[in-house]
Amino acid sequence: MTTKRPAYRSDCASRPILDQLTDKWSMVVMVLLDEPRRFNEIKRCIDGITHRVLTQTLRRLERNGMIARRVLPTSPVGVEYSLTALGESLREPFGKLHAWTVANTEKIQAHQVEYDRRTHACGGPEASLPRQREEAELA
DSSP states (O other), rough: OOOOTTTTTTTTTHHHHHHHHSSSGGGGGHHHHSSSEEEHHHHHHHHTOOHHHHHHHHHHHTTTTTTEEEESSSOOOOOEEEEEEEHTTHHHHHHHHHHHHHHHHHEEEEEEHHHHHHHHHTTTTGGHHHHHEEEEEOO
């Protein structure tokens, strides 16, 4: 009898890449679709991102070959980020993911409200005990 292996294995080489690409800040590549941009311009386009998180995200995307960093010969020295061919290949899948999210936001929010109403109306945290037991049995 063969044992079925997990589809999303922890030792799969694609897992950390997929984890990074699906990180909420990796959508920064969408900001670079039309033209190269400087750091502060990117930061102004992404509401809520901190300087530190944007720096980390850009470094990770550069390391993965999605974006290129170019030092500009200006005074003071400027840095510009642009998509590489590999990063450009994310245009279609990220675009579809964004369109799907926008198209389904209201439905998802309605499900969240209903779920919250159901779980809170059933007695608060204790209502989740049967679910916790069920999840523990599946683990």
